[in-house]
Amino acid sequence: MSTPPRAIGIDIGGTKVAGGLVDEHGQVILRARRDTPHRSTAPRVVEDLIVDVVEELLGGTEDPVVAIGIGAAGFVAADRATVVFAPHLSWRHEPLREALARRVELPVFVDNDANAACWAEWRFGAGQGETHLVMVNLGTGIGGAVMNDGRIQRGRFGIAGEFGHMQVMPGGHRCECGNRGCWEQYASGNALVREARSLVMAQSPLAADLIARVGGDISAITGPIVTEAAEQGDPIAAELLAEIGGWLGIGLANLANAFDPGSFVIGGGVSAAGDLLLNPARESFRRHLAGRGYRPEARIKAAKLRNEAGLVGAADLARAAVVPA
Numbered sequence: 545m546s547t548p549p550r551a552i553g554i555d556i557g558g559t560k561v562a563g564g565l566v567d568e569h570g571q572v573i574l575r576a577r578r579d580t581p582h583r584s585t586a587p588r589v590v591e592d593l594i595v596d597v598v599e600e601l602l603g604g605t606e607d608p609v610v611a612i613g614i615g616a617a618g619f620v621a622a623d624r625a626t627v628v629f630a631p632h633l634s635w636r637h638e639p640l641r642e643a644l645a646r647r648v649e650l651p652v653f654v655d656n657d658a659n660a661a662c663w664a665e666w667r668f669g670a671g672q673g674e675t676h677l678v679m680v681n682l683g684t685g686i687g688g689a690v691m692n693d694g695r696i697q698r699g700r701f702g703i704a705g706e707f708g709h710m711q712v713m714p715g716g717h718r719c720e721c722g723n724r725g726c727w728e729q730y731a732s733g734n735a736l737v738r739e740a741r742s743l744v745m746a747q748s749p750l751a752a753d754l755i756a757r758v759g760g761d762i763s764a765i766t767g768p769i770v771t772e773a774a775e776q777g778d779p780i781a782a783e784l785l786a787e788i789g790g791w792l793g794i795g796l797a798n799l800a801n802a803f804d805p806g807s808f809v810i811g812g813g814v815s816a817a818g819d820l821l822l823n824p825a826r827e828s829f830r831r832h833l834a835g836r837g838y839r840p841e842a843r844i845k846a847a848k849l850r851n852e853a854g855l856v857g858a859a860d861l862a863r864a865a866v867v868p869a
């Protein structure tokens with residue numbers, strides 16, 4: 545029997561380009577990555593890195609490769625060819641597919657990174673078998689995606705699923721999008737770090753464990769450090785995660801009103817906290833759900849694929865576009 549077709553997935557981050565050769569079961573069988581030199585996010589620099597990574601992967605396999613999928617953090621047009629706006633890259637209306645198609649002889653598809661992660665969770669992870677799925681990715685901000693009946697809902701202009709900028713607190717914390725009180729100012733990794741640092745800055749005796757973990761250096765506090773402290777029994781770190789979880793549940797209750805999914809899958813770095821985050825989120829979700837007690841409740845699940853979800857999903861979406869299941 546011949547080898548089923550593989551696809552290459554590329555995850556473009558702010559400081560690196562990570563690629564993988566992915567098989568039909570979502571397994572990454574070969575990896576390549578390049579750090580962005582001088583943290584440059586100019587389109588040409590990133591394109592060169594993508595081509596480099598693709599060539600390395602193609603050179604490392606005899607298997608048939610049918611397509612290249614790219615997951616980018618930003619607004620990607622619904623035609624899956626153009627990155628319209630990427631806040632963390634210096635890209636504005638960047639025709640990425642066209643630019644790459646001139647340099648690699650394979651079909652290229654570009655997607656939003658959260659769409660790619662959602663697809664990966666639906667195909668191979670926590671969303672398997674779900675007909676109506678909403679993914680929420682808690683990173684430095686909040687990304688998201690919606691799937692109905694096995695299709696990503698991209699919206700008319702490709703921008704559906706940008707849940708992070710729903711306003712949950714009028715007049716609240718300022719957001720880089722220009723508004724105040726956006727959800728991602730309350731329920732993201734950045735929010736967790738901001739709250740942990742402000743607690744330490746207040747010189748609260750409750751923060752003794754956190755202070756000790758960073759040797760008194762407030763700027764060294766990160767999400768993973770708070771999570772580790774909570775897992776090792778620091779009650780205030782657990783409280784910080786519960787607070788983020790509470791805000792997460794409020795946003796999910798709003799999303800349930802808009803999309804009525806069967807499951808929410810929660811991914812991104814902060815989701816590594818597992819039930820320390822998700823149990824408070826479930827509780828808050830129930831408390832804020834419209835018509836609670838009189839409607840079926842969506843399940844809130846942790847993502848399974850962790851940090852390779854974007855890469856795996858981008859590859860599998862590209863393969864699905866070329867080789868229909």
Ligand SMILES: [Zn+2]
Pocket residue numbers: 708709719720721722723726
């Ligand atoms: Zn915002």
